[in-house]
Amino acid sequence: MNKKSSYQLIQGNEAAAEGALAAGVSFFAGYPITPSTEIAEILSDRLPANGGKFIQMEDEIGSIAAIIGASIGGRKVLTATSGPGFSLMQENLGFACLAEVPLVIVNVMRGGPSTGMPTSPSQGDVMQARWGTHGDHPIIVLSPGSVEEAFHYTVKAVNFAEKYRNPVIVLMDEIIGHMRARVSLPPTSMIERVNRVHPNMPPEWYLPYERSATGVAPMASFGDGYRHHVTGLVHDAKGFPTADPNEARNNIRGLFTKIERGFRELCLVDYEFMDDAEHAIIAYGGMVLSARSALEQLRKSGRKVGLIKLGTLWPFPRFALEQYLPQLKTILVPELNMGQIYREVLRVNAGKAVVEKLNRVNGTIITPNEIVKTVKGLIR
Amino acid sequence: MNKKSSYQLIQGNEAAAEGALAAGVSFFAGYPITPSTEIAEILSDRLPANGGKFIQMEDEIGSIAAIIGASIGGRKVLTATSGPGFSLMQENLGFACLAEVPLVIVNVMRGGPSTGMPTSPSQGDVMQARWGTHGDHPIIVLSPGSVEEAFHYTVKAVNFAEKYRNPVIVLMDEIIGHMRARVSLPPTSMIERVNRVHPNMPPEWYLPYERSATGVAPMASFGDGYRHHVTGLVHDAKGFPTADPNEARNNIRGLFTKIERGFRELCLVDYEFMDDAEHAIIAYGGMVLSARSALEQLRKSGRKVGLIKLGTLWPFPRFALEQYLPQLKTILVPELNMGQIYREVLRVNAGKAVVEKLNRVNGTIITPNEIVKTVKGLIR
Amino acid sequence: MISNSELVNKYFRHNKKFPHIWCPGCGIGIILGNMLRAIDALDMNKNEIAFVSGIGCTGRAPVYVDFNTLHTTHGRALPFATGLKLARPELKVLVATGDGDATAIGGNHLIHACRRNIDITTIIFNNYIYGMTGGQYSPTTPHSDKASTCKLGNIERPFNISQLVEAAGATFVGRTTSYHTLQLQSIIKKAIMHKGFSVVEVITHCPTTYGRINKKGTAVDMLKWQKEVAVDKSRADKMDPKELEGKIITGILMEKQLPEFCEQYDTIIEKAQSMKNNQQGKSK
Amino acid sequence: MISNSELVNKYFRHNKKFPHIWCPGCGIGIILGNMLRAIDALDMNKNEIAFVSGIGCTGRAPVYVDFNTLHTTHGRALPFATGLKLARPELKVLVATGDGDATAIGGNHLIHACRRNIDITTIIFNNYIYGMTGGQYSPTTPHSDKASTCKLGNIERPFNISQLVEAAGATFVGRTTSYHTLQLQSIIKKAIMHKGFSVVEVITHCPTTYGRINKKGTAVDMLKWQKEVAVDKSRADKMDPKELEGKIITGILMEKQLPEFCEQYDTIIEKAQSMKNNQQGKSK
């Protein structure tokens, strides 16, 4: 990283790697895959220079397993991948959800399904990030809408993971991941770092899954004297497998409770020109760039259009939309998929505004002009 | 299987295995996992006796890969698994979607996430079955609501897979999978068998992904003289990788088109007492059993309640609900998860009826009495 | 040697329900007990032991013992353990894994852990079967034997685990049986003391699934069989191949010293940091 | 021998764009060409050949050639091929796979295919690197060499692929280089004719990634290196270990006959069907 000027030209993937370091990540395990590989390459260099560790595993299953292990060992951990690798991580992602192990996965999306279009932009993994593993569990998914946000959201992701003892996905698209932009990154001293809560009672009293008032239980690292059991089986507050319906219920519902308690904090949303908007564009990731350009044109031509920019995709920030529903006539959701967040918008909208989608799944991106045209058509 | 009486006592898993044989499945590759293992065990016996083949692979990734390979070789294929294995299959499931390879996966759900509650009933994988792999793709998911349906839906699953050149998931829950019931299975001669359409033009003219009017392209087996290319990359009508936006668009959108064309046929729905119903219970899988018992009680006590039994979960049979929305005041969706089909119901309902959920994630099932109580409360 | 009562008091979790879940006569308990005796003999600190497993009957071992215990997903104990060890090299990391867990779904992680020579001790509980799921054949089920998914006899040939891990790069390979408890203790002790990746294959018995379907008799009968087929390496080295047919060679089969992974990583950190300091020195 | 023009006309897909995607001088094209010459010499029917690959630069080979071609997911070529072969044993199934594809993500499938001894010929294009993704180290990257994720030198030790697959149960193991094109043809021919699972490891060069970062010069320089380090097995057998240090032994390293998987499965079908007929006879 070039440190000479406060402004630098950096790539989205590079910004995510810098964000990881800034947030205190000291362990990365991964397996290369386009278009996320730069993150691994950068961290393979920069982690050891900072006393951290990088390991290239035999595959993505091993990669997520290794970061879970390292997180249980007390490190802040991260991996980076793309669709095919993310699919392979699903089983162990579920383990981390259930065992409440903090970790961050950066998924730089590419065209799918399968090998798909490895170097083309896509937003096809939005629903997968929420539902990809079996069984009920909540998850936190952030989607940076600029290179700068790739940095800040990665920091936030690490902090959320630690605070909520939960996996966090940074769902980046190839547009953001591979573009370079002029960015000024804050000095490390300015970065807020959140650490997981460690137990502060005598080891004999420690219950690894007894939730405090925040809904989150303190987490001891292996080796710190708080010997305990971690399992992917449904467990009681001690961490031991259970078949007792009450304990099972507490285990699973508890996963949701902690996320519900943090709901407002977890929802990163920006609003642009929404005060008097009668029409809204809801966008995230690289589509924010097209939407902003479109907005500029639409406002210039007098259309009362605003932008709801979703930084958090899951938990879905329903209030972001709900608060504007009384004033909205139409909503457009441009996405590089067949309409994934669109479904959520439909659900929350509950029949109120006219909701339209604008989709693209051919490896190219939706241009500002296309959005302008569609919005104009919608407004009529 | 005991062939002496026309009625027999068989288990849901056994019925699924019998259904596979009846539909002409001649290849199974799998990896044992509770609570689906009986299917593998039965087919390991019965397939070779019928000239078919069974192979136990090194894991679930290998299992789905092997059935894809065998399907490309011209066989009707099936595998069976449960949550953790289903998660591992996601990457290659996406391959089969994109390369349009017919196959059936029976997922006998257990409590999740992760290892979860291996022997307890759950319906936690409904959304995963739709969204578990990366990238945009449609999928067909059937959910048997009785042991008899475990047989018939497996037959249908194989037929749909062949007809639509698409993976089909039989999403069974442990309740159905492990219960035994008195069932009369039709003789094999009465079973409708659908075979994939093979090409009927000279090999030089064959385009493996050129869709016919049905939206489905004929499929040649390897070895039949129609040498062609199969890939997980986005491809043109010849099957060759492409980066051309138009070809890419045709590839991905085409996957949806064929399912849309077959939408009505694919949607298995039953209606019970819906004609005059003002309140509906929407149920699937093992919950149908509780719902039916509840319905009996509710109707006896004069409540105008009906049941919409979803046999197909994906594509979501929206019309099944839509047609009754004008007459419905309330809808209850009892599920052994945190409310997965509930979200779809909310979306389709679009603010019209009052929609309520009844959920259970503790390894036990929702009893008829609980449904009765909740419906009564809803009706007030 | 520590008595059973002392063992139970010192190493078992008092808040876990006993008797444990394993079937009557199952070899898993025997191996677990002797592993604990080996640990006790080495006078290790319980806080510094991490005991990791995958899924299977074997995988249930850690929950009973009072270490830092991690019960992972099926086949993945080793990559979890790898991350944990690299993150905290001061921990002694032990892995308990079944034949299916280690060599079916987990085969790739096994050979890669060997290759990396990371300082982890892996004990493979080889009962020739998938016990937990009710007795399907595993990659170590002998040819022609039966299992619930090969009732007409297994047509696959089994892995020779010891050969495989040696070819993959393990630097310590031992093999014994659940019958040979003293040898078991001694090999595990040496494996733990070995710096690098060590594999201990323990031939054991699942009377409930493998034993029943293959008519191998009771747990006692199966232990007797282990006694009969085992030949200590020192003796085997003097026997000719004919005599050794059908026998299982036990003992420390291979042992060598090669740089350990975590230690090597430390040299990378040193290099990287000195480069960084140099650069900052130059303040380019 | 078939000339290049004939080769191109007979085996390449006329509707695929050429030149192919591989970099100037890349060894993949050389191996592909000589594989085709071997096939041509065996006078095989194109309709009966299935050519399967995973993901990577190597994985792009099948799309160019006029067989039944299957380009699977990363690391999974072998289980796809296993299903295909078992479903249609009359097909000759060839697999092209990179070192990463075969031994990193695909390592487990590789050892299990070996163990099953299924009649598939696997050609491993070992260029010591992940070419497609831009040059990260692979499980065969030599110790101390550089790659984009180990710029300070690789601390892992490489697999010896031939040893590994032999220990896993392969019944034919050959090794050569992309320089030794005639030996390459001859080994591939024998591997295809071998009944059972055969592995041919071809040491090849990726000038773009591995070559550049390790300053190995041009494709020509890298081929020269292959020429120098290769020692034919017949010669190596007579050399002492000292001399062989840093050398790569080429030739057919191992070959043996064991029952093939699909054939064994046929015996299961026979057994099962005769049991069924007996039962129906008894009409119990």
Add this chain to the structure above:
Amino acid sequence: MSQTRTEIRLAGSGGQGLITAGIILAEAAILDNKNVVQSQSYGPEARGGASRAEIIIAEGSIFFPKATWVDIFLAMSQKACDQYSFDIKAEGTFIVDTTYVDQIPTSSAFAIPISSATREKFGKELFSNIVALGVICEICGVVSARALRAAVSNRVPDGTEKINLEAFAFGQKLAKEAIKNRTEVETESIEADT
């Protein structure tokens, strides 16, 4: 629930063959032309621990497949008895194998030493589950003895039909005695209560 619904639960420890017994009972119900569903507890808990089979028999359709209010309960281990007896109908039939059950939660139970009697009679406990079926048949009569005998013959390994039918008959005999004794005991206890 249909009025005719009868819920039966067989509970014991893994290896006692109660799942098989449950299946035979259900198959007998089919031979009697009744509707039936059967389910069981699974999992590592069943290994060594408590195990349970449930059979629901009805004339008409059976919707909900799990027992909610058990009519007939057989306990063949103390653990199973403790764990699975909470939802037995007050007027339900409660049968315990006194070989393994010492503490019986109700005084109205049929207390029969099924396993030890089987061991005495046949040299091993292997047939205890079939003996238990004989007991149930005699005490409850929910399926006919004819159907049960046929179902036993169908399900047991070839060549063992005869000895299994003997075991069944032995169970019937044990039950008859128990019914007799119980009547006496009950009379006694009523007296003592006064």
Add this chain to the structure above:
Amino acid sequence: MSQTRTEIRLAGSGGQGLITAGIILAEAAILDNKNVVQSQSYGPEARGGASRAEIIIAEGSIFFPKATWVDIFLAMSQKACDQYSFDIKAEGTFIVDTTYVDQIPTSSAFAIPISSATREKFGKELFSNIVALGVICEICGVVSARALRAAVSNRVPDGTEKINLEAFAFGQKLAKEAIKNRTEVETESIEADT
């Protein structure tokens, strides 16, 4: 789009160093205190095939990061020229390296033998991308020569700063000549057209 937005596309074949050139151009824009985004084409197509870097420079904020209407286009291979010249503004600047581009789709292009001239001057084509930057700097002036020189020095490997700066200057020189020639050519062609 902001009025001040300038869109630049550098296209050639993989290995010509155009991505690096694009990055240097973007970094120079930052030194000039302008806003900038840069993107490129990726993938196996870029391996041997056509490769492309895009740089967008503006005074104010840049939203959409891809070129939509290219102001400055440099083509260093025929394939790239064919593939990526469809959306060049009519009044845009079109520069081709005649070493590798024979067929130029417009008569108003600056035709400069960048690679062969570099080879002649420096013995190898390695510096062609930096030479190209000199050319662009001189012809378009969208970033200052001072900034470009600084950016070149920052980005190239230690010890090669001097020769790279020479290459840059050489590019400027080539451009100056081209501008001169082109004016002549244009005059000619106008005459011929009449």
Add this chain to the structure above:
Amino acid sequence: MTKKSKSQDGTKASDHPQITIFSGWCKSCGICVAFCPKEVLAMDENRKVFAKSPEKCIACHMCELRCPDFAINVKEVEKQSTLAEDKSDE
């Protein structure tokens, strides 16, 4: 929890090892009985282990080492164990 090997006569009472069986943990697998080199142990008719001939016990600990359920415990009264001498483990 039953302790069965307490000898009744005062003289040699503490000479032979004390054998304890935790019957709540014992699963009656018979391993200890089968491999005791001195035939000290036996199974009663309820398949519960007991020390039939405690006086023969040489404290080789083989029963302890092989009990899969940690259900048997042998305590030497004199400090010496005969562990090293036992050859049944080789």
Add this chain to the structure above:
Amino acid sequence: MTKKSKSQDGTKASDHPQITIFSGWCKSCGICVAFCPKEVLAMDENRKVFAKSPEKCIACHMCELRCPDFAINVKEVEKQSTLAEDKSDE
């Protein structure tokens, strides 16, 4: 597609093998040039291969076998190939 080895003089014209280079496929890697045992091939200043001394060609086919791009073709005029004699492959 260029054919370069057609000899001009009538007498020995068809004696030496015909070498064809498909320049559209050739990626100028230089392998054929480097390993031709007879130094028949060379690269022009545009890094395109041509047959500098076609008459020296012994039709060993090494250039064909090693060309990664199937861009070179050698056709013997007389039927015998010297393939078997070449030792550079061992």
